[in-house]
Amino acid sequence: MILKAIVAFGEGSPAGSGDGRIADDTMATMVDGSRRSPESLLRDRLGDGQQPATLHDVARESGVSIATASRALNGSSRNVRESNVARVLAAAAKLDYEPHLSAQAIARGSTKTAALVVNDINDPYFSSIAAGIIEAAEVAGLIVTMAVSDRSPQRELDIVRRLRGHRPQVIIIAGSRIDGADSRDPLIAELEAYQSAGGRVVLVSQPDLPFSTVTIDNVGGARQLARALVGLGYQRFGVIRAVEEFRTSRERLSGFTSGLRRARIRIDDRYSVVTEFTRRGGYDAARELVARGLDGVDVVFAVNDVMATGAMTAFRDAGLVPGRDIAIAGFDDIGPTVDVTPSLTSVAVPLDKVGLSAMRLALSDDDRPGLVRISTKVVLRESTPPR
Amino acid sequence: MILKAIVAFGEGSPAGSGDGRIADDTMATMVDGSRRSPESLLRDRLGDGQQPATLHDVARESGVSIATASRALNGSSRNVRESNVARVLAAAAKLDYEPHLSAQAIARGSTKTAALVVNDINDPYFSSIAAGIIEAAEVAGLIVTMAVSDRSPQRELDIVRRLRGHRPQVIIIAGSRIDGADSRDPLIAELEAYQSAGGRVVLVSQPDLPFSTVTIDNVGGARQLARALVGLGYQRFGVIRAVEEFRTSRERLSGFTSGLRRARIRIDDRYSVVTEFTRRGGYDAARELVARGLDGVDVVFAVNDVMATGAMTAFRDAGLVPGRDIAIAGFDDIGPTVDVTPSLTSVAVPLDKVGLSAMRLALSDDDRPGLVRISTKVVLRESTPPR
């Protein structure tokens, strides 16, 4: 029998209810002649350790061989007598049997998992993609393991390396990795090895690599946005973006400038601020813009919505009224865009679809690299009123 | 050799670049006398199938037995000759060896994974908690598998059931399950079985169950919020909340009313709207409030920030200026609260800390249910100006 007790230990709680845990280190040293692992001994000690039923148990319970039980449960069930299938199924149900996935994995040589690597799960961009992926995985009977690279190419590489140990069926990497990082080539090598060993790799927003990829039409979306803004009467543009090495940022920027070029408009370097790919980055960049003096700039394009949102607040904090004194546009059209004031003009990206497509690509029969391009659509809102 | 080709198939892409995939179904039927699985045949067919190195390979490469290799790599490395440890490590590095976690799992009887079940990964509340959990898991060398219950108790139960197959070391369930749902007892039974088999269960916001729990001080936070609002001069309160069965909503509401009671203020049922626990729910509820006519109501408390945010937009859409015509307060203090206008008064919950604590609880040596209480703090902002 094991002692169970609900004990509380405060964690800076105001109602801090004492900081004690009932300790019980009576580690009964057990002696046992039989050859058994400490694990199993421990389990016995714990008493109630009702170990989950194994295939063996099911076989015994239903009076058939374990081979037959296995077949009845999943294999080509065609070759098992109806009555036996029924017995086995009944036994399995009775014992509440659930196959040990690790065992299956090792026996079959493939797991039922998909690994997902994102930059930051807190960022709506990634959580939306993750949602799509998890949903699709669910349908395919895969479970998703998630790792966060925290925007570090190095960590990303480490993660992928360690992921190998899990032998996932597919690895999906979402995030705008930094081109030219030292870890790039090793990462590619790593993924190629994984792939040639039968794994499936899908990248989000990283084409030009020998892997399946889901791309977002950043260039086209940004170009259309630029044109739309020009159409609304905007003339002088400011830009908030990430470093050149961030592919997503680079693409959106290039699409945007290309769109402006048509109207013979250039962006003054003075009004192009490089910053982090985060809300905070957007905020800081906007302050910077204000500090530089944005005389004449009538609209600022931030390469994504979280940055645009931060920028909007920064402008307001600086005494400017967004949508009146300065227009703002973002990219992604994440949820909160409609709840900020003024509502944010953006380029809609069906993020959950990105996730779904990635999973579909990963699960497709064809194991040659495929490419899915997700289209985008400009959504004009109050942050960019006609001028 | 296998053909590789990058092919594109549009997905509603505007630049829809043809919808073809180079097909190549030349399934060379191979005949092979030796006893080999189709799997391995397939791998051969794929050619480049460089299978990952196994412990066996490492042992061979370093000229020791596989037992010694295993010990050198992780076991009680004390009993392995230094020189051999070195050889093995070198060989492992050279072969780029990564232990097969499923194999380890089955041999050791425990996996290196933690399972996390959330309601909706897109909701900042959950993604913040997830971030904390993933971070903590990372440190502990666990990888996190994630499942989404989509706010359905039934799905939650299904997930937990299926999770068993993965034999995770810990299961963390975040989300305010609906009390009294049919699936409640089965869920508890399921978790108890899992726990008595050696697994660790941690619940977020579901105390009173025989599992470790991280609770958020909903009652205290809401009570303080109520007092603070009263202190600011508010007199007539409206509330946007979820059904009574949602524990989190219920607790926050009860704390809030308790706080008001002190000031002898009651909330008129007329101004208490029940809705979904989502942004949309908040929006709809606010419209409903407006429709009912909120004569005299000077502040509305929504039981969480996403609802409050939606409500704010709804009020604005109805021609009211939030923070002037009507004050609004939420709960959680998720990121976007500072970027809406007016910035949202809320009760700050250190969500990442919730995740961290959950993981810590799960990993603690003591396997009796523990309890961690996360304290909260009122943050007054522009949405509730003094009256």
Add this chain to the structure above:
DNA sequence: TTGAAAGCGGTACCAG
């Protein structure tokens, strides 16, 4: 300190 070998829970051949 080491190697041989017995599992861990399953799968899939092979020979009935």
Add this chain to the structure above:
DNA sequence: CTGGTACCGCTTTCAA
């Protein structure tokens, strides 16, 4: 159709 059995990759006991 079924059972026996040889693995899968790794850990751990046992005997050397």
